[in-house]
Amino acid sequence: CIKTSKYNIITFLPVNLFEQFQEVANTYFLFLLILQLIPQISSLSWFTTIVPLVLVLTITAVKDATDDYRQCCRLLPNSTVLSLCSLRQEQWMNVRVGDIIKLENNQFVAADLLLLSSSEPHGLCYIETAELDGETNMKVRQAIPVTSELGDTSKLARFDGEVICEPPNNKLDKFGGMLYWKENKYPLSNQNMLLRGCVLRNTEWCFGLVIFAGPDTKLMQNSGRTKFKRTSIDRLMNTLVLWIFGFLVCMGVILAIGNAIWEHEVGVCFQIYLPWDEGVHSAFFSGFLSFWSYIIILNTVVPISLYVSVEVIRLGHSYFINWDKKMYCAKRRTPAEARTTTLNEELGQVEYIFSDKTGTLTQNIMVFSKCSVNGHSYGECRAPGPEPVDFSFNPLADPRFQFWDPSLLEAVNLGDPHVHEFFRLLSLCHTVMSEEKSEGELYYKAQSPDEGALVTAARNFGFVFRSRTPKTITVHELGRAITYQLLAILDFNNIRKRMSVIVRSPEGKIRLYCKGADTILLERLHPINQDLTNVTTDHLNEYAGEGLRTLVLAYKDLEESYYEDWSERLHRAGSAPEAREDYLARLYDEVEHDMMLLGATAIEDKLQQGVPETIAILTLANIKIWVLTGDKQETAVNIGYSCKMLTDDMTEVFVVTGHTPGRDLGVPHWTGHRAQLWAMLPIVPLLSLQAHALEADMEVEFLETACACKAVICCRVTPLQKAQVVELVKKYKKAVTLAIGDGANDVSMIKTAHIGVGISGQEGIQAVLASDYSFSQFKFLQRLLLVHGRWSYLRMCKFLCYFFYKNFAFTMVHFWFGFFCGFSAQTVYDQYFITLYNIVYTSLPVLAMGVFDQDVPEQRSMEYPKLYEPGQLNLLFNKREFFICIAQGIYTSVLMFFIPYGVFADATRDDGAQLADYQSFAVTVATSLVIVVSVQIGLDTGFWTAINHFFIWGSLTAYFAILFAMHSDGLFQMFPNQFRFVGNAQNTLAQPTVWLTIALTTVVCIMPVVAFRFLKLDLKPELSDTVRECGLGSEYGIPTPDGMRFRGSLTLSPGDVPRCKRKEPKTSFFL
């Protein structure tokens, strides 16, 4: 059954509630609610807890429901299901395992299907798997022969085979199973499968048998692996909540002891007027009950709305990221996207960035730039050449292709056999699919951009790959159409790092063409190539030094007899029931041997726009950037220079090589020189450290060395090693890490790092799917971190500080009152005030601050990257800040209680009537509390937008409106026992004494804060304070065209602050 939604209308409430009550916080409040229902200890009405609890649950439930509903609304197109000889339309959600489904062209596959038959010959079918593995080329899938013959529906409907296969798993490229049908068994492989997420292309129709559906599909199995990430603030918050909980228990114990003593000393005598409750026979038991009563009334120190407010704020920040026009890439029409809404403030604390190179720093648009053919290097003169080579002789040429060295074309025209063979190889040895919309208008769909670039180069030089069928490849060689018989394709994979094709030319010669990584291929050449190999290696090193991506090309002629023998064995291996991959790999290995070297290609991958600037700014912000790439060392170093990670003053590029396996090589070798390493720059090739550096005792060594360096580039890293490096830094450095990448090979790294950023680029969307944030240009990273991240962190910290403060100020008053009311758990405030304080009177202003606050304008964060540092050092909210907030809250609560206490000791109204009654006291304290916390939020808010104004003034207005409404006659007449404060607001608040008390409380609570803040600002200003002060005059600042020089001048010392008071024009750019 294909079911993507979690709830339906009936199950929603119980299932959702069950899920929500699995959260500790919610359970805790449920427990409180149950406590409140016990009359002996119920110090508060049940609704003081249930209203906020229901509110919190509702908000969460609404969020869950909308998530789920969005899902349901995106109903998949109906599918055509074959049942009993007839096709019928059925919704995807009704499709079951074992159904046979008909798919049509361009349809999306919504379950894992076994291909049975298709419109194309041999049961072939083409699919696009971009959503699955990020590869944009088309792939071929083939039905097993016995089923592909079941062409029409009546035969298919009677198909009653049985499939036994592996259990659901997340391996996208493997499938093992067996089809039992008519007493025969047929092996099934991934080649027969259409996976969920694919799109059917160039195939009119096909039939498939549903093997896995819904959450069992490989796509779902993959996406489900995302680990739930928590921010460091989250973890801190949880610790603090636990502490607060402990504090709450302590307060409860103190007050319970107080109660026992009081009942023993005083309460016993007071029993004539107030006998103990039934069942209470001793002061000790009374103290025990009062412990629970106090737990109930003091529970507001553990704020119920904290978690939900934090979520709301993060959601707001995520929307700001999604809405940011400056992170929108017009070319690709992709806005930035916060795919996870729970990590925003961690963006303001990043210390390490792990970046992929290809597609992340570079554009991943490959340009064929140089080549070496038979020891001759072409493509040298690039820049000075006035005109690119003219390809007009070739009607099939791609007009966008440019090449500056005419000698290569001359070599082609002169008929140099090596050059011809070179391009023939390029036009034959690939997996590109071609599409010819009209005559001569060719489009290539390539698995990797490198392949596309190579085939396009061959096309322009006259070796045009025209079309392919499963058995043939048609090439226009200098105008002549030649069809080669395609005998075998030896696939590329990460271990082989090469691919080959075996073709039979029209003359009948069988030849193997191979292209692949130099390290692999050069070892497999025939010894007679030695001289040529040396020259080509020089060329390769030269190319790599320029940052080009290189491939080596080779060929081999095969004897007819040998090939037949080999292909026979290949066939047998292909039908082997198990370990098929191993057999195949061994056979491939055997044939790709003693090859003849043809040459090498060099492809340029251009840097993305703004990469050097971004890296420079991020470096200034004290963020360490490590580039992890699978490329060669030379290429990586070159990219390092071109993106300004490496600069010329880092003369000693320190390369750690560890080619020889062994402990005493590589990193430990130069630990003695660590002191000097600050000036040096190691490029750490991890390839050879694979077995060693990531071992337990070596990894620390590796990490220490790497961290002592100014820049780190790890080359030759596998996807797994990328993740291992990230894990290493996470583990030992306790720093926030961010991984950014664009390809499927970055997914593990993106998932491992605290924050994963996906670049939606050329390599599909797999990285994006695994990421927490995605955008299309590396340069947006600086805005994401320095503007959004910084603000998020700042806002979250200010929010938390204020939140804890306001709850302590609110709750601790009860604690002090306990000493004056016989520790009887009498609340200070009206129960409605307690209910509404957190959810109405004080929630919105602090939310507005948490969502909108800005300390300095956004462009300042870019101009002064040092502003990012407080987040990395975790300065704005840590345990120390927490205790300061708590202390402030307690201080406020003391004044909030004792000033009215002093006044009310024997106060009377101006007409002689009572004023010192409990209800007037409650109203006075509540009013001064609301006013004090509102003034405090006013002080904390640094950026008063209209929304902040509205919320702050609105909250105050709401307080008074609700106060008067609750104390009105009407409500009292309806529910006299619930609204006992009738007439209180109008009587109490008419007294000048009360207002003078409120004013005094406000002044005494706020003025010390103002004094401390000002003195801190005056004596030890933070960089942001200074920038803010300076920024007052010019609202949006002066644009800085020469950003680098400008920023460079700000990299002095950590204590350095921009100076804004000077007037000389020379430094005016600081303003």
Added chain:
Amino acid sequence: IYLSFSRKHEVDTLTKVHNRLIGTKGEARPSRCPDNSAFKQQKLPAWKPQLTIAAVLSCFFLTGVFCLSVGVCLIMSANSVREIQIDYSDKCSDCSKLRENSSNWNKECHCSINFMLKEDILGDVFMYYGLQNFYQNHRRYVISRSDAQLLGRNIQKSYCAPFTTYRNGTPMAPCGAIANSMFNDTIDLFYNLNSSVIQVPLLKTGNSWWTDKNVKFRNPKSYNLSSAFAGTARPPYWQKPVYLLDEEDERNNGYVNDDFIVWMRVSAFATFRNLYRRVRRIRQFADGLPAGNYTFHISYNFPVTKFKGRKHVILSTMVWSGGSNPFLGIAYVVSGTAATLTGFVITVIHLKGHQNTDLHFKNYDLIESLD
């Protein structure tokens, strides 16, 4: 959350596939470019307040001036209040001993306390009774009342535990611990002029809040009060039923009795004073209480010794800020002084710090000119 993530991914995947499919059919895709609105780009116009030296200093000095002046006013007016407070829990020791034994509840006990006014007390004079160590703010005490009953309604559900009904089921009217413990001493004031004794006329109504008297408390509706309370019994500690609280004045009887209303407004702390009577300004007392000898005649009913409580009787005048309570005035003066002093301290610190910073700047200038 784990699940919702996976769902989100999947939804996105599907959307993208759909977009692509739609796109291939040649339909226009909506622009995904975010709006250029001030809100979405976080460019909302905003006021960015800052703690500048000028703002902070003016804030402190203005606050200081304000607090000082308010404080001085408060102290001056509090000083003009005349107040006489007499503790009669010791002076009537016989009575208090008698009351310790609850079996003597129906025995009357009187005591007299003499005092002398050396000067006239001019203006309205208010008489309070004060209680010490009486925990009217105890939680179980505070909740033990039924406002519905006091509003004259029949009550089904009682909030009055443990004083709801008698054992035989007769409900108490009024019910609850607060009502049951109502202060029931009677205090009369006599003016000894020459040898004659004149009773000072005292007002026993108008002592409670208007809302209490007219909204919060209502007698049950019936043709007369005693029938309205038929079927109920007085609280155990009361000497007479609620409809006999003031037999002279129908509008001051039953639940709307002023003494009762005042008592029912529980105090915030264990020491409190409640308004008992006001001196009616007629005849000799038109300007207040003239100097001379006075006597309080107290019918002592309310036991306090058991819980180590004390009882007072207080005569006081009023000003705009209420009775004589020096706390607020002193607090204002102290905070005003503190604010002003802090203002000076801040000025000094700022000036000192500023000199250093200027030096700092000069250093920078030097460095830069060398460059």
